[in-house]
Amino acid sequence: MVVRDGSGYLQVVVSKRDVSEAAWNIGQQLTQETSLAVTGLVREDARSPGGVELTATELTVLGPSLDFPITPKEHGTSFLFEHRHLWLRSRKQVALAKIRHHVFQAIHDFFDARGFYHVSTPILTGSIGEEAGNLFATEYFDLGQAYLAQTGQLYVEAAAAALGKVYCFGPTFRAEKSKTRRHLTEFWMVEPEVAFADSSDNMRLQEDFVSYLVARALDRCKEDLKELERDVTPLERVVPPFPRISYTDAVAKVAQLGSDMTWGQDLGGDDETLLAKEYDRPVFVMNYPKEVKAFYMKENPDDPRTVLNNDCLAPEGYGEIIGGSQREDDHDRLLARIRAQRLDPAAYGWYLDLRKYGTFVHSGFGLGVERTVAWIAGVPHIRETIAFPRQIHRLYP
RNA sequence: UGGGGUGUAGCUCAACUGGCAGAGCGCCCGGCUGUUAACCGGGAGGUUGCAGGUUCGAAGCCUGCCGCCCCAGCCA
Structure with a gap:
């Protein structure tokens, strides 16, 4: 036995x-x-x-x-997730849990070694965030509706003014009715924010960070990756620098490769895969059209149709693991963007204050931990990378 | 929300054109065995997702409902 x-x-x-x-x-x-x-x-x-x-x-x-209930033979995904509390004991699930643990530990180690401070941002928030339609709402005493956080970014911007280099790391919640292998309604995101860093600094930090996480997994999770039958040769190529391509060039490139998307639309999942296949390591896509991106991203001075942002696409079809940007640090421009997107300026009073009292160039990004673990571990669906996944049709166990 | 698929034994699935509901695994009994998802023999196990309809006859066809899976959108 x-x-x-x-x-x-x-x-x-x-x-x-x-x-x-x-x-x-x-x-x-x-x-x-x-x-x-x-x-x-x-x-x-x-x-x-x-x-x-x-x-x-x-x-x-x-x-x-x-x-x-879980025998050494085949089972379907529905059955396994109904028995998730017992399925966790299986060898592959144990291996995945260990990889996840090492990625979490590596995240803290990376930022600590670089002088970042960990800041805890609230999970219960007011209506501040990105898109109100994706928020989980709950009653909050006499103050009306509260929402589960979908990002800690705005708070971490405030903390960056105090501490210089900071990051938050916690669960985030999106009430999107997404049913794909890349989505969960509750997932973990790590969000660094750096004062006096521009978009280029931001991408350098990202490529160092992602490479560090992969190297750590290769170093400490050999047995677990083997258990999962993960071919590690693509992971061994993940070292800085990562290729950089502008959104505008990316559109031309995917069009050449057979996509029918046009300038102004966001890149679809297929487009991302098409593009990522062209490179042997993660790739940065920079400077998206202003209209498809969030209000807080800084306008690109060289091309005002676009913003100073970047996505980071993982290889092997795992898609977007990072979304990052330089933030709009000018008070009046930010206020104009808030109004243009029909958000309530009153709700963003404190966020505007950050630009009123000693504003500063700053940038940051969010990395989706489950997507990253899924890519490193080579599993097809991110729901296996968290012990008790929350999905649109799953709240048990 | 849209497109596609699927629902049969505890699990994974089969059942021709509508004609006696089956197999493998698991379980129980027995045998064998330095095993690796062991092997051999026997046995138990069914409201074919739910409701209605067509038919001599429905797992299969029709209507409605429910569950799940995949893809897209949204994003990390």
Whole structure:
């Protein structure tokens, strides 16, 4: 049999001549996922996977397990997600959980080593954010509606004025009715924000950051990547600098490759895949049309139809893992953008204040952790990269 | 929200043109075995998603409803 304690797997051999009759009988009755205590002798043995195994001398059942629903055969996704609390114990799910852990740890290590401060931004917010239609609403005492945060960015801009280099890292919520392999209604996003950094500085930080996360996974998750049968050669190519292409050039390029999109539209999922396939590492697409992007992005002085932003597209069809931009730091221009998008300036009073009292060039980005983990681990759907995914049709378990 | 698909045993699926509802795995009983998703023999297990309709006869055809999956949009 194989036992598991989280640190790894160990093959255990129960041999009739080495155990009491009672222990032998227990061994005969053992079922899948029984919780047990085993005492014995560790031996090298070429026949064991891993080369080491344990000859049991004592065997105690701590918690029996009858009719464990997840058998070693095939199951469909609906069934597995209904039993997510038990599915977590499967080898591939354990490997994914470990990769996720190391990515989380690497995020904190990267920013700490570069002098960033971690700031906790609120999950309950007023109506401030990007698009009101995508917010989860709840009652908030006498103050009316509150919403679950869909970004910490605006808050982290305020913190950057205090601390220079900051990041927030937490769950974010989008009430989008999205049903694709790249979407969850609750996901984790890390959002750095840097004072006195422009759009170019921002992309340099992004390529260093993404490369660091990949390198960390390659270093610490060898066994887990192997368990998932992930071909790591594409990951080994992920080193700075990443190629940069303007939105305008990207449109021309995907048109050449057969897409029918035109200047002014956002890049669709197919367009992103088409473009990403042209490169052997993540690629930056810069300076999108103003109309398809958020109000807080700074206008591009060289081409006022566009803004100083960038997306970062992961290779192998994993799509957008980062959206970032230089922020509009001029009070009057920002106010004009807020009005142009028919947002309520009163709700953004504090955000406008940041431009009123010692404004400064600053930039930042948001990286979707589940998308990043899915790409690194090579799994087709991001819902497996989080222990209990929240999707439009799933709230259990 | 739109397009496509799907729903049959605990699980994964089959069942020709509408003609006796089946297999593998799991489970139970027995055997064998340094195993790797072990193997061999036997057994139990069904309101074919729900409601109605057509028909001598419906898992299959028709109508309505429900669930799920994939893709698109939105985005990270």
